[in-house]
Amino acid sequence: MKIPMFSRHLVAIMLMLFCAQIYAQNYVPFTPRFNEDLKGDIVLIGNNILGPDNNPFNNPTIYNHNVDMQYIDIDGDASTFSSSSADLDIPNPGCYRIIHASLYWGAVSPGNESITDVKFRGPVGNYYDITGTVIFDANGNSIDGGDSFSYASYADVTDIVTSLGTDLGTYTVANVSSAEGETGLYDPYNGTGHSAGWSLFIVYEDPTLPGKSITSFDGFSAISVPGGNPSLDIPVDGFRTVPAPAPVRANFAFATLEGDSPIFGDRLLLNGISLSTADRPETNFFNSSVTQLDATPVNDRVPNSSNTLGFDTGVMAIPNPGNTVIANDATSATVSLETSGDTYFQYFFAFAVDIIEPYIVLTKIVEDDAGNDIGGQTVGLGTPLNYIIGFQNIGNDNATNLQIRDILPINIIYNHPTDLVLPPGVTVSSYNPTTRELIFDVDDSLVEENDPVYEIRIEVETVETCAQLADSCSNLILNQAFATYNGFYNPNFQITDDPSVNSNTGCLLTPQATNFLADLDDCTFLEEVVLCGASVDLTAANGYVAYSWSTSLTGNPEIGNTQTITVTDAGTYYVFNTAEAPCQSIVQEFVVELFGAGIENPVIPYADEVVTCPDNGKLLPNIFLCGANDSRLIETNISGATSIIWEKLNESSCPAVTNTDCANEDDSCSWDQVGTGPNFDADTAGQFRLTINFEGGCFVQFYFNVYTNLLNADVTATDIICQTPGTITVIDVPSGYEFSLDNSNWQTSTVFTVTTPGNYTVYIRQIGVPTNPCVFTVPDVQINERDFSVSTTLTQPLCYGEKGSINIAANDVDP
Structure with missing residues (x-):
């Protein structure tokens, strides 16, 4: 609101002030639009969209009601009627991520165009x-008792900004609606003037910055003063x-209409203390300018006016000497807008204050057995991998109740808990x-402020067969904690x-450990699917973007x-499964056979x-497991069954078979279920049955036996000393076994005489088992040849009658 010239009629002045007292008020309460704690900061850019022409306007003594305000239109695009631009810059361009972008625009009074429809262009594209x-529309009603019929609008443009690829650079906003003209010449007189502009509010993450509580408000x-709302x-x-004695730092962003450069009395306060910067005096804070954090002129705008003629926007660092404005350990603040002279229309502000917070940097890398980082590299089937989860608190508060959640990929083999190494x-x-x-669960003592990095190691292995890799993206080994x-x-x-993330460098990186399985073209x-009834469904692997079926490989x-x-x-x-890159497309083959036609025992x-x-000519597979930890993974590759059930015979429930080459198919036998699904890990001895059920009620049963030998042999050894040969003696082996040092010449004695030093492997097998006997080994038995030697130390007596001494040491002998 401008101070009218004394040459104007007193009646007009009084009428204007009376109307202002009637209409001025807080029209829309300020409420949060964005509210989040993060490591990062805020940026606000913008520009006015009214002026005498497209050129910069730099006279600080001019009121906007004394300027013939016209649309600025700098984009050279005939489809727009107004446009201006400003550049977005972020201090650490190599280490940031924009997470929120809001566009605000408004005018003291609208034009004939829409107040909600604008055009927005980033550094690239159209x-x-x-x-x-x-946010607010006066809709023809005066908001100051005069000729101000203001509006303010908002749009979330986060998706647009983050999809640009290049998000730093010049942003242009067009078609912001506003009234035009020189209101100081109006009759009756209008001392408010016209003003309009736009602001782009950015919230970005940067893990190198302190944690901040960031809240934006619009209303x-x-x-x-004359409106009764000062x-x-x-x-x-x-x-x-943050706690004492650390300095409390905060930034403040804003967008305001109608703050004139020559008129004083407008103030911004925080917790009752007036704020100011080099370009915004304490008593004329809203002074038609655009502000950046360092309070230097914002030159990367078109037009680059120092007097924006009633439009204010920007971001400032809040002066806080000795934490007198915002105290340590504060949990709230009060932003105040005041005036004793100039009228202004506030519709946006944002507050970002440093906070105390823990910050756990959680890293996930993958190493080979030699400790080399192999993230992003290609590995083969059956390859050992070591996932290393690192965690460290680099924040300014201790962390509590830390839980780390890790979902292991489907294409690796993990044995719980033996594959874990925990600090x-x-x-x-x-x-x-x-x-x-x-x-x-992580104890609180490991994640206090300034604690070192701790590591969790998960030792895994990639799957061993192609049958486990049919689903989409199975060629990718993705893991994240x-x-x-x-x-x-x-x-x-x-x-x-x-x-x-895959590194503890403090910057934003790809948050996962990734490997690629070797090319699956050889898989x-x-x-095999059984047709039991009139039809059967064939289902391809999950997750592909397209499928094409054929009866020909072409x-x-x-x-x-x-x-x-x-x-x-x-x-x-055949089904041709098409995947999106970098996942790999595959071809699956389904062999459909009529029930009973060529179904073989899959074991x-x-x-x-x-x-x-x-008795019946049926084949009976026998599996021999050698040692306490031996097992055999059986993969049937049967997918067309409705269910696959694995059972073990309760041998006490029925008479045993008289011929061990035959399965026990007696109906009186009782079977205990030990597994379901196409795969079974055989690790215990017994007689087993596999039942495969198909659609239509058909089923087939197969039998197999598992035998175990739990021998756990050991040896003792003596070295060759002088002419005495060394020996290797096998212990902890019962009778019925024979022994060898070369897996060729066998003996029943448990003692070997050794005349040649070296590293030996002892082989052990059962006697009288000609077909597939278990062969056990005890490797790395070292026999040395002791080179006996004697060293002497002679000490002569010093005086007549005293005794001397001889010390003798025998070297390289048994103690």
């Missing part, structure tokens, strides 16, 4: 059409500043073998499922393009011997 949300208030208090809470203070809270989720924790001094601070994805003719097809004839069917490929029962 304009985006934006339809915003109205609408006409701050004026002040407005807005509370801000939900944070906790003291870390325990396993739970492990779900179905979801492959590991949860670790997540952290959940609280603060100690700031207990209300909580981070939930913060992801791990054959073959499944792909023609195509007989289906869905994940599942129904077939009625026996034969071979046979894993048997050490296969015998034939003379």
Whole structure:
């Protein structure tokens, strides 16, 4: 609101002031739009969109009501009627991520165009059409008792900004609606003038910065003396500043209309203390300028006016000498807008204050057995991998209740808990073998401020066969860990499922450990399906973007393009599964056979011997496990069954067979279920049955036996000394075994005489088992040849009558 010239009629002045007292008020309460704690900061850019022309306007003594305000339009685009630009810069361009972007625009009075529809263009690409949300619209009603019919609008443009690829550079906003003209010439006189502009509010993450509590507010208030609304208090809470004696730092962003450069009396206060910067005096804070954090001129705008003629926007560092404005351990603040002269219309501000918080840097890398980082590299089937989860608190508060959650990839083999190496203070809270989720509890003593890095090691191995890799992206081994924790001094601070990164460099990186399995082109994805009834469904692997079925490996003719097809004839069917890069496309082969036609016992490929029962001619596979830790993984590769059940015979429930080459198929026998699904890990002795059920009620049963030998042999050894040979003696072995040092010449004696020094391996096997006997080994038995020697030390007597001495040492002998 301007002070009218004394040459104007007194009646007009009184009428204007009277109307201002009637209409001025806080129209829309300021409420949070964005509210989040993070490591990062805020940036605000913007520009005015009215002026006498497209050139910079730099006279600080001019009021906007004395300027013929016209649309600025600098983009050279005939489809826009107004436009201006400003550049976005972030201090640490190599280490940031934009997480929020809001566009605000408004005018003292609108034009005939839409107040919600604008155009928005980033550093690359063309304009985006934006339809915003109205914060406030006077809708023809004066907000100051004069000729101000203001509006303010907002749009969330985060998705646009983050999708640009290049998000630093020049932003242009067009088609902001505003009235035009020189209001000082109006009759009746209008001392407010026209003003309009736009602001882009950015919140970004940067892990090298302190944690901040960031809150943005929008609303609408006409701050004026004649309007009876000379002040407005807005509370801000939900944070906790750093403890003493650390300095408390905060930044403040804003967007305001109608603050004139020549008119004083407008103030911004925080906790009752007036704020100012080099370019914004304490008593003329809203002075038609654009501000940046260092309070230097913002020159990267077009037009680059020092007097924006009633438009204020920017971001400033709040002066806080001795923490007198914002105290240590503060949890709230009050932002105040006041005036004793100039009228202005506030519609946006944001507050970012340093807070006390823990910050757990969670890293996840993958190493080979030699300790080399092999993240992003190609590995083969059956390759050992070591996942290293590192964690360290680099924040300014102690962390509490830290839990680390890790979901292991489906294409690795993990044995719980033997594959874990945990530091003291870390325990396993739970492990779900179905979801492959590991949860670790971390003692609070490991995550205090300034604690070192601690590591959890998970030793795994990639899968061994192609049959486990049919699903989409099985060629990618992706693994990531997540952290959940609280603060100690700031207990209300909580981070939930913060992801791990692949380096502890403090910058934003890809949050996972990745490897690529070697090319799967050599893998054959073959499944056998039984047709039991009129038809059977064939289902391809999950997760691919397209499927194409054919009866020919050439792909023609195509007989289906869905994940599942129904077939009625026996034969071979192919499905071509197309994946998005970097995942790999594959071809699956389904061999459909009529029930009873050529179905073979699927355990046979894993048997050490296969015998034939003379009673019925059926084949019986036998598996021999050697040693206490031996096992055999049986993979049937059967997918067309409705269920696959593995059972073990309760041998006390029925008479034993008279011929061990025959399975026990007596109906009176009782069988205990020991597994389901296409795969079974045989690790115990017994007689087993496999039942495969198909759609239509058909089923087939197969039998196999597992034998175990739990021998745990050891040896003792003596070295060769002088002419006495060395010996190797086998111990802890019962009778019925024979022994060898070369796996060729065998003896029944447990003692070997050794005349040649060297490193030996002892071989042990059962006597009288000609077919597939267990051969046990005791490796690395070292026999040395002792080179006996004597050393003497002679000490002569010093005087007559005294005694001397001789010390003799025997070297390289048994003690």
